Amino acid sequence: xxxxxxxxxxxxxxxxxxxxxxxxxxxxxxxxxxxxxxxxxxxxxxxxxxxxxxxxxxxxxxxxxxxxxxxxxxxxxxxxxxxxxxxxxxxxxxxxxxxxxxxxxxxxxxxxxxxxxxxxxxxxxxxxxxxxxxxxxxxxxxxxxxxxxxxxxxxxxxxxxxxxxxxxxx
Numbered sequence: 001x002x003x004x005x006x007x008x009x010x011x012x013x014x015x016x017x018x019x020x021x022x023x024x025x026x027x028x029x030x031x032x033x034x035x036x037x038x039x040x041x042x043x044x045x046x047x048x049x050x051x052x053x054x055x056x057x058x059x060x061x062x063x064x065x066x067x068x069x070x071x072x073x074x075x076x077x078x079x080x081x082x083x084x085x086x087x088x089x090x091x092x093x094x095x096x097x098x099x100x101x102x103x104x105x106x107x108x109x110x111x112x113x114x115x116x117x118x119x120x121x122x123x124x125x126x127x128x129x130x131x132x133x134x135x136x137x138x139x140x141x142x143x144x145x146x147x148x149x150x151x152x153x154x155x156x157x158x159x160x161x162x163x164x165x166x167x168x169x170x
Contacts, residue, residue, distance in 0.1 A: 021050055024067060027130055028074050034125055035078035037114060045077045052077075064136070071126065072140045112162040120155030127152055 032042035060066040138148035
């Protein structure tokens, strides 16, 4: 059942929110899981990010602007989660959980990314996996363009070495 509230159809609002979540869920989930390395933590962060998005009515210049906001908010929420005193335990790669949600051909890449320090993992993920422009990635991470490119270059070299160790030729 739909009803109008202030001239806005509530069903349309809910459909709009659902489409936003569907469009960006994979990105938010991957960033959260990559940063926290725990499925439970990624679920908490995922929910918090979208709650923040819908708490206040926000306007974005474009879908890319909304995506950048979601990624930045995800990183902030992850940092808050990781800095909590009771969350300081770590898990091995096997404990991260089921990688079935990731396509079979990306398992080795994802496993190698999880082994990398966040300092290099996150730039690679934003630039290569999420497809964001370097300038946007630098802004999201609060890095100067040169610093972002340096981390990206070092991360690529580190990833190449890790993938060689896994028997994956780059």
